Every structure is written in C-alpha cells, then in structure tokens.
Amino acid sequence: MRTGRPRTPIGTHGAVNTRRVGGRVVAETRVRDLDGRLRQVRASGPTAAAARSRLMERIRERPSLPGSGVLRPTSSFADLADLWLADLELRDLASNTKENYRTYLRLHVRPAFEHYTLAEVTTGRVEWFLAKQAKVSPSQAKQTRTMLNMLFGYALRHDAIARNPVEGTSQLRRAKVTPQALTLEQITAIRDAAARWRSEPGLPGPKPDGQVRHIIEVLLGTAMRPGEVLALRPCDIEDLPTGMIASVNGTVVQRKGSGAERQPRPKTDASIRRIPVPEFAAVVLRRRIADMPSDAGTRTIFASRGGRPLSPYNVRRTFREFLRLADLGSSGISLRWYRRTGATVIARGIGTDAAAAFLGHTSAVITEGHYIEPDRTVDRSPAAHLESTLRPVEPDGALLASRPAEREDELLAAVDRESDDDAVA
Known part of the structure; x- marks a missing residue:
C-alpha cells in the first residue's frame, strides 16, 4: 500500500518557504497548475511578510479553473440559483416556460435549500426533501x-x-391512474349544458357569445391543446373541397400584467403540424371566420371584444360552469379530457403511432426535419374517425366501446404528463 504526502489539488499551492538572499527575502512554493504539473513559484521583498504577499499575488495571477471565483463547493445554493437564472435568460425557450421555471424555483425550491452551501446539499438531504x-x-x-x-x-x-446529488435519489412513484376518455353521454350532457348556459331571460350582463361552446367542439374534433385552439387564425385554415385542414403553429399564453397573448410557436417542434378537421368542428370554424372582418386574417378566431386572444383562464372557468350545469362538477373532467378522447378514438381506429403524430407527440420530427423532405400531404383518416364517433347527431360509439389499442395507455399517459402550455408567464 502506497503512503506519503497527499497530492496537491489542482489550482492550489504547498507550504511557503522563505530564505534571505543578500539584502532581500525570497518566498517560494510549488503550485499545481491546470495541466496537473507542479511548478516552483518565487517572489522577493525587503521583508518576509512582503515576499509572502508578493508570492500570493503571483499565484492569484496564474490561470485558474473555469468558473473559479464564480461557483465553488462553498458557494451558497442561492448563488447557484442566481447564476442559473441568468443562464436561463440566454436559452432558446418559450417565455412562459422560463417564467414557470422562475416561479417554481422561487416558491418551492429556493426556500428549502438557500441556506446550504453546494457541498452541503447531499443526496440524502435531497432524498429526504423529495x-x-x-x-x-x-x-x-x-x-x-x-x-x-x-x-x-x-x-x-x-x-x-x-x-450531482439528485442522480442518486430514489425514483418517485405515483399512484397508477388509468386515463379516461369522455363517454358519449358526458359529451352530450356538456354540449346541452353549453347551449343552455346563461340563456335564461332577465340575467344581468351581456349574453354569452358562444365562443367557449364552439371551442370545446374544436377541441373535441382536433384533439389540440387548448392554447393551440385559441391561437388559430383564419390564415391557419385551409378549407379545401376535400375537407378543412388546420395548421398548428402557435399557442396562447397568459402573461402577467398584459393578459393573453398569441405566441408564434407551439409547445414543441413536434407540435408544428397540419391536421384534418372533421366536419362538425369545421362547421364551427367556418361560422366564426365568416363573422370576422375581412381584414382580420391574422387575428385569432376566438377573441375578446377588443380583438385580443381569449384568456385560457376565462375559458376554463366558463367550462367549469358548463360542468356544474351538466351535473358533472365533481367528475374531475377538464379540457384535457377532450385531447384524451380524440387520442383514444384515433388510436383505436388507426393505431397509436398515427394518434401520436396527430397529437404532435411524434419523436421522428428531428430526423424528418434534418434528413427527409417533409411530406405535405394530410391523411384524412383521423378526421373521418373523429367525425363518425363524436359528431353531435347520431354518433357511433363503437370505437369508444372497443378494446384499447396497443400502447394506448402509454399515449394517454403522455397526454396527462403534458404541462399546460397556456400557464401564466
């Protein structure tokens, strides 16, 4: 077994020796540089103290490790958080994603660790906190x-x-919940409630304009995320003899201080897609576009009276009113269930891979984007299955009643793992 003096860490020095040479004092030590080699460093002065001080200056002037003086094991977690936030500003991420990170760090993570140094945040401490x-x-x-x-x-x-102290922590387990699609009975009840909502005579305030009722029809027919539906503009709609096609290329986000805004990119690159629209949803979009001014091609189809995109929060609030009116207030149903329902219908009709591509979950987008010429054709099969299954008149519930498709549970679990793309930013 080898014993002896421990190796000097890179960037540090050994013991300082002083000796008198003529009328001056020489201070010297060995420094282990970035290449791992030990080198002698000397400095002189009229006294031992002056020589030592000059030697320390020379050591500090030598090249140091990257990040030296910025982050060290003795740096506080608060210092790390501040530097990470500064780096976050330089990253190519959606602004609402950045704000969500900032908010979560401020409310949940920083308060728990800000009084520790980085070296003190051990795997055990992280495990206990999680x-x-x-x-x-x-x-x-x-x-x-x-x-x-x-x-x-x-x-x-x-x-x-x-x-990284997080890497050794246990995998977090969550209770297995089987994602549910809407039943035809629930869809009918919500449609009926949406048509009756605030229709009684004598109610104060403006009459409902039907936008949220129309939004849930488009959600049902396209399985889009709510923010994607709210971001649709007339210029994103192609109404062809073979049927309507919608281009998904943006989302609506809620911003602090300024309200809802259309963001010119959806949740992910895979989410940029062109999808067929079943006729029952196309009827709604045609009606809304026909009522818009002719010069409003770049305004969102669903908009406030002032022409701004609708607030996702207001849409969800109104939808909860529909649920209460339909006696489904305690059912746990949310707008996400519409995306689940569309995914279920397509997966059982033509397969899970087709459903994933329709939802914008395909993992092949990077390969296709870099190596394969994009296929501009749109398969109308998903729209045909959505139309026959979910149309308001004489829907065919055979697919919703059939056995789950292969890997359908994985697809629906991926839908449930999605964070809201219209959260406050």
Whole structure:
C-alpha cells in the first residue's frame, strides 16, 4: 500500500518557504497548475511578510479553473440559483416556460435549500426533501426533482461540485391512474349544458357569445391543446373541397400584467403540424371566420371584444360552469379530457403511432426535419374517425366501446404528463 504526502489539488499551492538572499527575502512554493504539473513559484521583498504577499499575488495571477471565483463547493445554493437564472435568460425557450421555471424555483425550491452551501446539499438531504414533498403532492415532488437536476447539472458543468446529488435519489412513484376518455353521454350532457348556459331571460350582463361552446367542439374534433385552439387564425385554415385542414403553429399564453397573448410557436417542434378537421368542428370554424372582418386574417378566431386572444383562464372557468350545469362538477373532467378522447378514438381506429403524430407527440420530427423532405400531404383518416364517433347527431360509439389499442395507455399517459402550455408567464 502506497503512503506519503497527499497530492496537491489542482489550482492550489504547498507550504511557503522563505530564505534571505543578500539584502532581500525570497518566498517560494510549488503550485499545481491546470495541466496537473507542479511548478516552483518565487517572489522577493525587503521583508518576509512582503515576499509572502508578493508570492500570493503571483499565484492569484496564474490561470485558474473555469468558473473559479464564480461557483465553488462553498458557494451558497442561492448563488447557484442566481447564476442559473441568468443562464436561463440566454436559452432558446418559450417565455412562459422560463417564467414557470422562475416561479417554481422561487416558491418551492429556493426556500428549502438557500441556506446550504453546494457541498452541503447531499443526496440524502435531497432524498429526504423529495420524500416529504411526495407525501403532499407527487406531481410537485417530480417538478422539484427536475428543477434540482437542472440546477446541479449546471453546477457540475462549472466544476463547482464533483457529482450531482439528485442522480442518486430514489425514483418517485405515483399512484397508477388509468386515463379516461369522455363517454358519449358526458359529451352530450356538456354540449346541452353549453347551449343552455346563461340563456335564461332577465340575467344581468351581456349574453354569452358562444365562443367557449364552439371551442370545446374544436377541441373535441382536433384533439389540440387548448392554447393551440385559441391561437388559430383564419390564415391557419385551409378549407379545401376535400375537407378543412388546420395548421398548428402557435399557442396562447397568459402573461402577467398584459393578459393573453398569441405566441408564434407551439409547445414543441413536434407540435408544428397540419391536421384534418372533421366536419362538425369545421362547421364551427367556418361560422366564426365568416363573422370576422375581412381584414382580420391574422387575428385569432376566438377573441375578446377588443380583438385580443381569449384568456385560457376565462375559458376554463366558463367550462367549469358548463360542468356544474351538466351535473358533472365533481367528475374531475377538464379540457384535457377532450385531447384524451380524440387520442383514444384515433388510436383505436388507426393505431397509436398515427394518434401520436396527430397529437404532435411524434419523436421522428428531428430526423424528418434534418434528413427527409417533409411530406405535405394530410391523411384524412383521423378526421373521418373523429367525425363518425363524436359528431353531435347520431354518433357511433363503437370505437369508444372497443378494446384499447396497443400502447394506448402509454399515449394517454403522455397526454396527462403534458404541462399546460397556456400557464401564466
């Protein structure tokens, strides 16, 4: 077994020796440089103290490790959070995604760790904190784990820590919940409630303009995310003899201080797609477009009286009123169920892969974008199945009543894992 003096860490020096040479004092030590080699460094002065001070200056002037003086094991978690947020501003992410990260860090992560140094945030401490959060909210624990992983990944890349303490923590488990699609009875009840909502004579305030009722028809017929439907413009709609096609190329987000805005990119690159629209949803879009001014081609189809995109929050609030009127207020149904329902119909009609592509979940988008000429044709099969199954008059419930498609549970679980793309930003 080898023994001896421990190796000097890179960027540090050994013991300082002084000796008198003539009328001056020489201070010297060995420094281990970035290439791992030990080198002698000397400085002189009229006294030992002056020589030592000059030697320290020379050591500080030598090239240092990347990040030296910015993040170290002794840096606080608060320092890491500030630097990570500054780096976040430079990344090519949607503005609402950045704001969601900032908010979650401020409310849930930073308060728990800001008084620790990076070296003090051990795997055990992270494990304990995640387990505590998981008892309250498995979803929140999962988001916290993701945030901590990003933060300590940043620290690792800047040589502030030797390993990421999040990597050794246990996998978070959540109760297995089978995602549900809407039944035809529920769809009918919600449609009826939407038609009756605030229709009684003598109610104060303006009469409903029917927009939310029309939005849920488009959601049902296209399986889009709510923000994608709210971002549709007349210029995104092609009404061809063979049927309507909608181009998904944006989403509506809710911004602090300025309200709802159309963002010119959807949730992911895979979400940029052209999809066929079944006739029952196409009828709604044609009607709304026909009522718009002729010069409003770039305004959203669903808009406030002032011409701005509708607020996703207001749409969800009105939808909850529909549910209460339909005696479904405690059912757990949300707008996400419309996307699940469309995914279920398409998966059982023509397969899970086709449903994933229709939803914008395809993983082949990167390969196709770089190596394959895009296929501009649109398969109308999904629209045919959505039309026959979900139309208001004489719907055919055979697909919803049939056995699940292969890997359908994976597809619906992916839908449920999606974060809202219209969250406050």
